[in-house]
Amino acid sequence: MAKKGIKRIAVLTGGGDCPGLNAVIRAVAKTAINKYGLEVYGIEDAYLGLIENRIHPLTFDSVSNILTLGGTILGSSNTSNPFAFPMPIGKSTRKRDVSDLCISHLDKQGIDAMICIGGDGTMASAAAFAKKGLTVMGVPKTIDNDVYGTDITFGFNTAVTTATEAIDKIHTTASSHHRVMVIEVMGRYAGWIALHAGAAGGADIILIPEIPYQLDKVAEAVLARSKKGRRFSIICIAEGAKPKGGKMVVFKKEANSPDPIRLGGICHVVADQLAKMTGLSCRGVNLGHLQRGGTPTPFDRNMGTQFGYHALNILMRGVANHMVVWKNGSLGATPISRVAGRIKTVPVNCDLVRAAKAVGTSFGV
Amino acid sequence: MAKKGIKRIAVLTGGGDCPGLNAVIRAVAKTAINKYGLEVYGIEDAYLGLIENRIHPLTFDSVSNILTLGGTILGSSNTSNPFAFPMPIGKSTRKRDVSDLCISHLDKQGIDAMICIGGDGTMASAAAFAKKGLTVMGVPKTIDNDVYGTDITFGFNTAVTTATEAIDKIHTTASSHHRVMVIEVMGRYAGWIALHAGAAGGADIILIPEIPYQLDKVAEAVLARSKKGRRFSIICIAEGAKPKGGKMVVFKKEANSPDPIRLGGICHVVADQLAKMTGLSCRGVNLGHLQRGGTPTPFDRNMGTQFGYHALNILMRGVANHMVVWKNGSLGATPISRVAGRIKTVPVNCDLVRAAKAVGTSFGV
Amino acid sequence: MAKKGIKRIAVLTGGGDCPGLNAVIRAVAKTAINKYGLEVYGIEDAYLGLIENRIHPLTFDSVSNILTLGGTILGSSNTSNPFAFPMPIGKSTRKRDVSDLCISHLDKQGIDAMICIGGDGTMASAAAFAKKGLTVMGVPKTIDNDVYGTDITFGFNTAVTTATEAIDKIHTTASSHHRVMVIEVMGRYAGWIALHAGAAGGADIILIPEIPYQLDKVAEAVLARSKKGRRFSIICIAEGAKPKGGKMVVFKKEANSPDPIRLGGICHVVADQLAKMTGLSCRGVNLGHLQRGGTPTPFDRNMGTQFGYHALNILMRGVANHMVVWKNGSLGATPISRVAGRIKTVPVNCDLVRAAKAVGTSFGV
């Protein structure tokens, strides 16, 4: 029993790119065409393309052979909130609500529902559109694993795999040169990647935003290994990790930053501090954008395929304004309004943290 | 509050090797030593080493740097059921129960509990030892994902990753040569690997034991693609897949098999049959032992670490004769007697099967 | 000083697919368009497309983003010799020379020169076309590394990498289970892949066509390891390896072969024989088409790019009817007529064979 009236849908991908986005697009489009006989449109570059009316048909063929591709064939955009879109007013710029314009673009093309694949920001806009009467369906996307309401989503497994492979590689340098290597991974507000890649890579020390670290405890852990004859240490640090009582050092992406230590990643700062405290040779490596890219792992491809399929399925069964989720080992859905503006952080006492501690990993406290 | 009396434990790994076994051994030993101050022993080559009294101490150092290693540092053995162990009697061989001998070996070394990491067969023996009064704890191991009682375990993710990478590679040959490629993966009784790798690799047709196929439907699906201008097809087949009404063709490992078609994998047979039915060029590739080997994925390393940690933890909290499990997204445990002799197959209507069908995959029916 | 008269060229890819083909196509087309202002055509499915007049323009855009793709965007065909093309005559088939038809197709499109990327067979036809007055330029292609006249070409490095990764994976199974694993790689007439992958994978025994093996010596080498406490062995065997005095066992691709042992690869036969001779557990794995597929290694991409660039360059400088080669560390060219019908085998006393022997590898003699 398909939802009455839905004959044409549109799909967009918002926020930073993420392995598995194309798996979702493919599953949404193929399910819509194959199973429900719908017409499918793709919106380019997230909400920006919606604002600029760049909306084009997707055929079965146009979404074939994209399952293994990283990134998104639709393009994305980080900064295009339709409810506060920067418009030039004379010489200055002012933020305007252009959501009505967006809705008119969808209306003119006869689009009945919009599938929004994205993270926190994308869901917030989707929820706002839902309030204005648009039929929306959300699909969570995040390499950081911090989208609220779902246990996991696509992209995270690929990012953890890339980060772990990097730690594996750096292990040989660390051990050959008796060095302390500080490897920085993504995770501004949540330490999921650092925890999972650190545990999988056998990191000696893992530093995450949820557990503010004490630098002297970190140095102590390094020196304790030295005393046992382990002449190297691997530290896996989330970009958002911060010292106890201190604050997060935001990595400035522009080089003309007034603050010298912020360019290139906090791993370099921590490596420098530790070198002074321990007298050991310490080096930083910031994995940066490597973690977003590449072909998705099988896990993420299948997660994306199932999310895309499920989003279409529940939409056609009458559910609207929900985000599909993976909860307790099963597909489900949660009201999109409950998700927007929230974040899912690492419980400091979760199984993997406790297991890591049991095998000897320090969290710097 | 540790369980009274447990001061010394032993660990063994049974059945076919599986990526992640060393992660479990490491987590068991490190947790036991670090957290509970126990002594840890390793039993070589599964129950065979128990029968032959090859039991040696494991130190913290001896389980360091093994997290990324495939296989098992303890060795394994496929055919050593202590309750029906083949003993030479004159010129013939008779199966004997040597379990008392095993128990006496453990007793002499003062071992209070045994951690058995393995699949169906290993758990059956562990359950039988439990009945005889031994304190045992099981950890499920299977690349096939068919151990009953747990949603997932380590090894499967690595096997699926290896199989998917193979499908990815073969895609280019198939499309360049306009060929039908039949890729055989493990799964004698359950089609989990074929389903997950097939879906992740974008296979056009997936054949699993749970859904007996009709060869004419398979040929039809291939030809339907041909008509649409898709000049190649990828078929992912589980070794245990069988035609409707037919029976599983067991791959003979010995070349002097009376039945010519059974050597090298059923993929070759199916490829041959399809070539005749469709007139297209068809080829088989049997991935075989590739799927067991290699460094475990981060997912499997962390699953192994958590299982090993959890097994020790609940043992020391007084739980005995259970197998640790991953159920609905969390660690748990189930009585080992409930697991032995059962198998977990693919529900033919599960989400991934339905999603795969929705995006156009045929299951040959 | 460009060759007079060349304004339009065509390119085809012949024989089995091979990683790096697209790198050559891209370099040929981009160099032709960018540097020489030529028009470029692609011939589909090797000589078959030439016979059937399937020849289409290639633009700069149509060869963008193909550098990392395995296979060939032009398609290939194994069985389409224009000088002996099977034509249906009534109910039977007779081989006809259709080369004049091919030349007329090129003439009608105003094509002045043809770049033929392929192996032995492709070069033979190219040489025959050259004799008939066509301007041709050859680019050697072979994963087997057996094309005569060039030290190396693209595809081989990728195949060796895939085969070595497989051996690396299988190592863990072999050592955990104390097994003899027989890994079969491509190489019907030359053992280059077996030698290079075997040496790189640390194979204990390497069997290649150039050094006929003695099975009792192979069994001896396996047992000698056993005696030293090495309870497993890795054997890397080329598909064309044969016992001393015996003949090559051709792997039948069709299952209805009268000879049971030929299906699925000779690795299974050798494993079976060794099991009987040594009493050890032995298993075969046939890598098959895995070795042809996948994204080319950086080495092969750059080799392909340089070959494509060089082919165009010397063509425009007046060289014709040559095949580009890599000789003694540099790009060069050799008359295509010298290459056709010859093969480059492994010198049995080459550096890598001797180095492998020095580190303890047996060649079964």
Place this chain on the structure above:
Amino acid sequence: MAKKGIKRIAVLTGGGDCPGLNAVIRAVAKTAINKYGLEVYGIEDAYLGLIENRIHPLTFDSVSNILTLGGTILGSSNTSNPFAFPMPIGKSTRKRDVSDLCISHLDKQGIDAMICIGGDGTMASAAAFAKKGLTVMGVPKTIDNDVYGTDITFGFNTAVTTATEAIDKIHTTASSHHRVMVIEVMGRYAGWIALHAGAAGGADIILIPEIPYQLDKVAEAVLARSKKGRRFSIICIAEGAKPKGGKMVVFKKEANSPDPIRLGGICHVVADQLAKMTGLSCRGVNLGHLQRGGTPTPFDRNMGTQFGYHALNILMRGVANHMVVWKNGSLGATPISRVAGRIKTVPVNCDLVRAAKAVGTSFGV
């Protein structure tokens, strides 16, 4: 006919670690033991272990199973020139010649020859030891490919592979976000990695030390792509690349550098400058130590095996004080004194540079 008198040799690995070092150690030791019946010693941590008399026997078993390991089982050290070794004199440090001490350590152990595996600095010390009468043999090691006298050596292929895989991954982010990505690779004085990885990764712009770039030309190349509708660009930059007329910006490893722009890699500086000049979103990624680590590629394993074998072989045939080389496709040797203090840079008109230009790559000039 082995060189008279050589019965015991020692081997050391100097300079930054490099994939393939263990392949050389293994080949040296196994060839020495297997083929020549020598005794083999390993010197720990390069010349530092020689100074401190940390020299231990290597057995056949101790070099087994190390072929696939990155790094060096002997350890290394960057700063231990025995001819100018920093010694504490009261409160200050003075550089002393401790080479006689080193020789006495070798003499006491009865070591007749020393195999020195390393780069420029290691060879310089080896040459100085040769002058003092020690029998030495050099094996070139460099991921940068800049050791003089050899066309190539182990480590480079692995580094290029790691860098190319990173570019492949970043491609998807660049194209999804319409960004300019500046990827920094190793190469302080020579641009080999940047050239090979850039060409293999399809970089749009490659910046190397040998071709000083003009930033406005780089910006121009980026904008030219933009105009053609290519909304992203990939720039591969060697750490030692410098603007025309400017000087190399040395990446400071210590965070308390007075110069803010030097921390984290020059990629960030170039990205920042380009963002201002083009108005596009630009990001830097510095691969850093990732390039040194990991398991060596098959190419590097075999190169290392052949170098180690050859070094032993020519030593036993009476050659001394040479470095083994790979020249024009064959193994050879060159006097070690000719190598020390020299470097091999990229010829600005070499085949790969010209091929890259032909397919449209800019070098920023």
